Amino acid sequence: MQATIEKVSALERKLNASLPAQEIDAEIQSRLKRLARDMRMHGFRPGKVPMRLVQQQYGGQVRQEVLRDALQKIFGEAVRQQNLRVAGFPHFEAKPSEAGDQVEFSATFEVYPEVEVGDLSGVAIERPVINPGDDEVAKTIEILRKQRVRYQPVERAAQAGDRITIDYRGLQEGREFEGGSASDHVAVLGEGRLLADFERQVIGLRAGERRTFELTFPEDYHGKEMAGKSAQFEVSVKRVEEPVMPEVDGEFAKQLGITSGDLDKMRADIRANLEREVRRRVQSRVKEQVMRALLENAKLELPNSLVAVEIERLMHGMRQDLAARGLKTEEIPMPREAFEPEARKRVTLGLVVAETVKQHGLQAKPEQIKAVVKEYADSYERPDEVVRWYYQSPERLREVESLVLEDNVVQWALGRAKVVDKAADFDELMGHTK
DSSP states (O other), X not given: OEEEEEEOSSSXXXXXXXXXXXXXXXXXXXXXXXXXXXXXXXXXXXXXXXXXXXXXXXXXXXXHHHHHHHHHHHHHHHHHHTTOOEEEEEEEEEEOOSSTTEEEEEEEEEEOOOOBOOOOTTOEEEEEEOOOOHHHHHHHHHHHHHHTXXXXXXXXXXXXXXXXXEEEEEEETTEEEEEEEEEEEEEETTSSSSOHHHHHHHTTOXXXXXXXXXXXXXXXXXXXXXXXXXXXXXXXXXXXXXXXXOOSSHHHHHHTTOTTOOHHHHHHHHHHHHHHHHHHHHHHHHHHHHHHHHHHHOBOOXXXXXXXHHHHHHHHHHHHHHHHTTOOGGGSOOOGGGTHHHHHHHHHHHHHHHHHHHHHTOOOOHHHHHHHHHHHHTTSSOHHHHHHHHHTOHHHHHHHHHHHHHHHHHHHHHTTSEEEEEEOOHHHHHTOOO
């Protein structure tokens, strides 16, 4: 066996190898004989099928298997001898042999790049600062009340905040169009699920009333065939219901998991959950800035093979997401170049984070993993069961380990960057609409 590796570019390598054809043929014959011992074929006793027929049926398949195993063995030994870290998957290719007694092939592959993490001393990281108090607890209680709202029928005219049930039919140039008609359609006025001009026509109507009106769709309307066009609508209101929010009492506390109905305990639990959520969101904001700084300051050349693998992963995730929404993925164009920027970003960040961890010994420690699992579990009614659930699955623990590792990198970066604490708005941080 002969094997040499040549440097094609900064990251690309090419393995050229050859091995005696006699060895390949001998291994093929050995495997065919083993197959023949157990082979069954009509007209022959088990193990008595002639080698000619075994060769005819399985010869090609066995040859491919033998060549694949031989190439993988040679490739593995060659990269180990030269201490190369292979990125992605090698591309094997058979080569014409000048000597008939040799089987020759090449394998083109990439190696992992040298990564320069970069200096973060000039980077400014803005860290939001907020301490949830009574006002924030009260705001959260109002949100929880709205989430548990119920509706009761009213005889008055519909107004913003009411839930309505309607039938409607739309015509464009006298013809119905896709999505233009519905029966028993339910919507809450003011939530933005109906076009604003449509809602304005419904407000003021009582149950049993109807109205006909003209409506022009916005230029950016999601239904392209109707964008910017006008249609005639007829709407019939079948039901008007007003919202009724629950009182903040013992029953409300029980709905939130406080079995005793104690309002003080309910507020204490809400405050504790808020503190955890605020801490998580602050960490997320800081992590986002740190990762961006690592990306902007790192120097490395990206292996195209890793980018290609990440593009495939992103495309697969998109297909799964679309399929889960009931869409036919084969009918939706998915050009690879649309995924390339995000793929390059993810691969770069993964390499930079890995190098930072390696250089500075930032691996996740068991006690760190345990602390994160406990923090997750504390937000549930039976935290001990949640902890057991995590530790029953190596895969779930690996996910936690990955998060801890990233947090270690963030803490390392914060020790080198300029951290500026800035008072944050509670609603903005929590993503509440005002």
